[in-house]
Amino acid sequence: MVRHGFQRGVALVVSLLFLLVVTIVSITAATNSSLGLRMAGNLQDNYESFQAAEAGIYGALALAGTAEDPFLRVDDATPFAGLNATTTHPLRSLRDGVGAVDVRVTVVALSRDCPRPPGEEGGSSIGIFDCDFYRVRSEHDVAGKARSRIELGVVKTVVGEAG
Template sequence: MATVNEQRGVALVVSLLFLLVVTLISVVAATNSSRSFKMAANMQDRATSFQAAEAGAYAALGLVDTAHDPYRRVNELDPFVGIATNVHPLRNLPDPNAVNVDVFVVALDRPCPRSVAMQGGSSFGVYDCEYYRVESAHRSEGRSRTQVQLGVVKTIIGSAGA
């Protein structure tokens, strides 16, 4: 009789150990699954933030030759001020106010970049270039933030062409 009771005790201990192992495996699997969801959400936030910042930089490019042209030889902080909400370039973003765009003058009245094939042409010195830096930053509090910088070269009639 003692051997039957001992066998029942051993079977109980083995089954409890088996349940413990299965429980640990399921806890680890649930943790990994949760972590995967968080990583996927972070990747989505990062992509959305980058796209919003990039949209801000390209929207500043879209203002060329408009009443709100930010490339006027001065630093332009927030070139979208004064644009009506229904025609605002960033109106289709989930939160247009989360994108901050600034345009900075880098250099004025400088030679334009020319390829080797264009060296020695008759228009040399006729055109000058203005160099600008567009900084677009997207910030979603507690989620993500991205900054994009874009260089812009504006060709103008230079001093030799005036």
């Protein structure tokens, strides 16, 4: 004869243990999902910051040879100062606005010998061409998000001694 009175509480204990395991798995999955979303958001902020800083570099390079040329043998902390922020500014399409990118052009050396292309033999440009060396630094910084800084060396060739 089988005694059923002994097994009446086992089903309850097994179902509670199963419910506990399912709850732990669910909480772990939700935590991992939340962490993944935060990591993806931080990566997106990082990429946007880098692209904004890179846009500042390209914007400064685009001004070369224009009326707002920042490569005129002086340090320029505001190369975009003479541009209209809504129509002609090269950074007007940034998501967080023109003011989030700080671009500076610094003179490194003036009237130096120009670097020669690799593999070029013979001839000399000394006394004919001089080179001015600049550093363009672009920083993107928005509070609570990623920030980036990019620096680029620029060489400007000038005919003879420019000054």
